[in-house]
Amino acid sequence: MHIHRFEKIWLIIGGAIVVIFIVSLFISTFAMGMQPPSIRETIDPKVVDQTPPFDKPGLKQIGDKRYEADMTAFVFGYGPAQMEVPAGSTVTFRVTSKDVVHGFEIPGTDVNLMAVPGLVNEATQTFNKPGEYLILCNEYCGAGHQLMSAKLIVK
Amino acid sequence: MATETRVDRKTSKLSLAYILVAFTAFGLAAICGVLQGMDRGGAVTMPTWLGYYQILTAHGVLMGLVFTTFFIVGFLFAGIARTTGGSLTPAGARMGWIGYWLMVIGTAMDVVTILTNNATVLYTFYAPMKASPYFYIGATLLIVGSWVAGWGMFHCFQTWRKNNPGQRTPLIAFTAVATMVLWQLATLGVAAEALLQLIPWSFGWVDKINVVLSRTLFWFFGHPLVYFWLLPAYICWYTIMPKIVGGKVFSDAITRMVFVLFVLISTPIGFHHQLMEPGISEKWKFLHVGLTMAIALPSMITAFMLFATFESVGRAKGASGLFGWFKKLPWGDARFFSLFLAMLWFIPAGIGGIINASNQLNAVVHNTVWVTGHFHLTVGTAVAMTFFAISYWLIPHLTGRKLTKTANDIGKLQGVLWSIGMIFMSGSMHILGLLGGPRRTAGTTYGDDPTALSWMPLHKLTMIGGIILFIAAVIQVSLVFYLAFKAPKGEEEFPVGEVAEEAQETPRILERWKIWVTLAVVLILIGYGIPITDMIQNPPPGVEGIRTW
Ligand code: HEM
Ligand SMILES: [Cu+2]
Numbered sequence: 217m218h219i220h221r222f223e224k225i226w227l228i229i230g231g232a233i234v235v236i237f238i239v240s241l242f243i244s245t246f247a248m249g250m251q252p253p254s255i256r257e258t259i260d261p262k263v264v265d266q267t268p269p270f271d272k273p274g275l276k277q278i279g280d281k282r283y284e285a286d287m288t289a290f291v292f293g294y295g296p297a298q299m300e301v302p303a304g305s306t307v308t309f310r311v312t313s314k315d316v317v318h319g320f321e322i323p324g325t326d327v328n329l330m331a332v333p334g335l336v337n338e339a340t341q342t343f344n345k346p347g348e349y350l351i352l353c354n355e356y357c358g359a360g361h362q363l364m365s366a367k368l369i370v371k
Numbered sequence: 372m373a374t375e376t377r378v379d380r381k382t383s384k385l386s387l388a389y390i391l392v393a394f395t396a397f398g399l400a401a402i403c404g405v406l407q408g409m410d411r412g413g414a415v416t417m418p419t420w421l422g423y424y425q426i427l428t429a430h431g432v433l434m435g436l437v438f439t440t441f442f443i444v445g446f447l448f449a450g451i452a453r454t455t456g457g458s459l460t461p462a463g464a465r466m467g468w469i470g471y472w473l474m475v476i477g478t479a480m481d482v483v484t485i486l487t488n489n490a491t492v493l494y495t496f497y498a499p500m501k502a503s504p505y506f507y508i509g510a511t512l513l514i515v516g517s518w519v520a521g522w523g524m525f526h527c528f529q530t531w532r533k534n535n536p537g538q539r540t541p542l543i544a545f546t547a548v549a550t551m552v553l554w555q556l557a558t559l560g561v562a563a564e565a566l567l568q569l570i571p572w573s574f575g576w577v578d579k580i581n582v583v584l585s586r587t588l589f590w591f592f593g594h595p596l597v598y599f600w601l602l603p604a605y606i607c608w609y610t611i612m613p614k615i616v617g618g619k620v621f622s623d624a625i626t627r628m629v630f631v632l633f634v635l636i637s638t639p640i641g642f643h644h645q646l647m648e649p650g651i652s653e654k655w656k657f658l659h660v661g662l663t664m665a666i667a668l669p670s671m672i673t674a675f676m677l678f679a680t681f682e683s684v685g686r687a688k689g690a691s692g693l694f695g696w697f698k699k700l701p702w703g704d705a706r707f708f709s710l711f712l713a714m715l716w717f718i719p720a721g722i723g724g725i726i727n728a729s730n731q732l733n734a735v736v737h738n739t740v741w742v743t744g745h746f747h748l749t750v751g752t753a754v755a756m757t758f759f760a761i762s763y764w765l766i767p768h769l770t771g772r773k774l775t776k777t778a779n780d781i782g783k784l785q786g787v788l789w790s791i792g793m794i795f796m797s798g799s800m801h802i803l804g805l806l807g808g809p810r811r812t813a814g815t816t817y818g819d820d821p822t823a824l825s826w827m828p829l830h831k832l833t834m835i836g837g838i839i840l841f842i843a844a845v846i847q848v849s850l851v852f853y854l855a856f857k858a859p860k861g862e863e864e865f866p867v868g869e870v871a872e873e874a875q876e877t878p879r880i881l882e883r884w885k886i887w888v889t890l891a892v893v894l895i896l897i898g899y900g901i902p903i904t905d906m907i908q909n910p911p912p913g914v915e916g917i918r919t920w
């Protein structure tokens with residue numbers, strides 16, 4: 217098949233860009249460990265309220281300035297609705313849903329999870345700047361979807 | 372001059388029937404769209420009897436599934452008839468009508484269930500939100516109807532090949548078949564989801580559903596769906612645009628290769644829509660993201676081919692200098708003007724797509740209104756405007772009427788308004804998304820949260836864009852019905868580009884569909900086989916359906 221000379225040049229440039237994308241994807245994923253949330257921990261959505269640690273949703277200190285926030289998502293809110301951590305804390309959010317699929321997003325951070333019934337999802341974030349952080353649902357979950365939010369206060 | 376083949380009356384009726392349903396759906400969806408923009412912008416609050424999410428479902432279904440599918444099938448039937456001698460085979464035409472009625476019935480079932488608020492689940496209908504079973508059956512009929520129509524097209528193509536042994540198949544017919552092959556492969560996922568999971572479950576025959584599996588089957592379909600929207604636009608860019616600008620198709624072989632590449636790699640990449648969810652191993656996500664990047668390549672080739680066509684036309688008309696050809700293009704012609712705008716919009720749209728598909732950048736934009744901004748550029752502008760531009764000549768061609776000078780100018784005005792509207796709407800959606808504003812969310816300030824309040828000016832811009840778009844949509848729908856029923860009688864050509872003389876013989880292998888379909892199936896098995904088997908063998912706890920609206 218004949219390929220025009222300019223087209224060859226363009227294809228080489230295009231191919232090189234794609235290769236660069238894939239190589240940087242490789243490096244960031246496997247060398248820098250920036251994996252998307254992919255854990256496969258299951259939980260029966262009907263008995264979330266009886267299953268530790270989600271029977272007592274909230275913050276647990278797990279180290280120096282390190283916290284684990286076990287949270288439930290449901291129509292149309294989160295348990296707990298408000299939490300407080302000192303500035304400089306690193307928080308691991310562990311989220312599951314009691315009913316339909318919800319979102320779990322903190323604008324201004326990289327926390328952006330799907331809360332899927334039957335599974336637990338996880339993301340970790342360090343909060344250096346004090347302030348009030350909005351946690352919101354970004355997956356349509358029903359008539360009150362636009363009301364579904366919680367707060368993280370960083371002191 | 373020899374008279375050109377035209378689409379015969381029977382095919383014209385069929386094609387027009389599809390296209391009129393398409394633009395009726397488009398018009399209704401545009402009303403929903405502007406209401407959504409105004410609700411988000413705080414100008415209106417939806418009454419209780421007509422909720423935001425109800426009209427959002429109507430908008431998504433009517434725009435994303437009904438407008439696109441009906442237009443595409445109608446356009447491809449006309450294109451196949453035009454390039455295979457003017458008519459469809461009797462069996463092909465019959466399947467065209469059967470497909471049409473199945474699709475109309477399916478659409479009606481969906482519209483009724485949405486209007487009665489029994490299916491406010493958006494056009495992605497994620498389980499375990501449980502809609503009326505008739506909504507899922509309607510969606511299934513819409514898809515099955517399009518299959519039957521596609522089989523009709525395959526029949527016409529095969530018959531032409533049998534009657535013209537050893538000849539290269541007409542390019543438009545070939546690319547139309549590629550589009551429908553891609554569609555048949557892609558819809559297997561959603562058909563499986565509907566038939567094996569959603570319908571039995573929504574009737575209550577089984578009480579629990581495997582949510583991860585249903586989402587995976589949905590996105591098996593959901594991503595190639597966007598290439599199903601895009602390929603008919605590419606058909607127009609590659610094979611029809613050259614004739615309109617007075618040039619030749621740059622390369623027959625490369626055009627076919629691009630379409631074959633899309634058939635091969637558009638399906639096994641759907642996990643890039645599921646990057647932020649649990650239950651799927653990062654290795655499979657990685658594979659899909661890598662393959663997604665590869666699909667940028669046929670799009671780069673497309674960009675080259677289009678500009679090569681523009682430039683050779685300009686030079687043939689005596690243009691000089693690096694960009695002299697630009698002035699030689701037929702700017703006064705709405706058939707070209709809107710098409711050019713559509714292509715231009717595809718550049719930022721494509722760049723946004725690469726951002727969405729990136730493993731890590733996706734965390735910033737996932738489920739934010741950036742995504743909505745992105746697909747209003749891709750399908751809502753690049754594809755939809757190409758369809759508008761096609762309607763300016765296809766509809767009069769089918770009805771034996773003429774695109775008058777005034778109609779031509781109104782078409783250009785439409786293109787300008789649509790573009791301005793999108794600059795406001797899509798632009799503000801992109802910025803708002805980067806700041807974290809969620810998609811698919813009615814107007815809200817989350818109890819006057821300061822972050823959410825700071826987004827208000829951007830919501831207002833979205834609303835302004837939506838209003839301009841709505842005006843443009845009204846113009847477009849009026850033009851469609853004018854061209855179909857009121858424009859003066861006459862002849863409008865169905866432009867088909869000839870292949871440039873310098874272009875070389877096309878390798879025969881590009882026409883061997885058996886090889887490409889087999890390869891595509893192998894790639895799908897690699898991309899989806901193991902993860903889906905695993906989801907079925909080690910399912911997470913099943914989930915009961917619930918109605919949350
Ligand atoms: C009059 C022109 C249009 C306006 C004013 C408009 C406006 C909107 C708005 C405001 C949203 C909702 C944002 C949200 O809450 O997430 C939306 C969603 C959507 N639009 Fe449009 N749009 C228009 C044209 C189109 C076109 C031409 C298409 C495709 C062919 C399209 C496809 C969609 C889809 C698929 C959704 C997503 C629904 C969902 O997320 O469930 N729109 N549109
Ligand atoms: Cu929610």
Ligand SMILES: [Cu+2]
Pocket residue numbers: 318319353354355356357358361362364
């Ligand atoms: Cu929600």
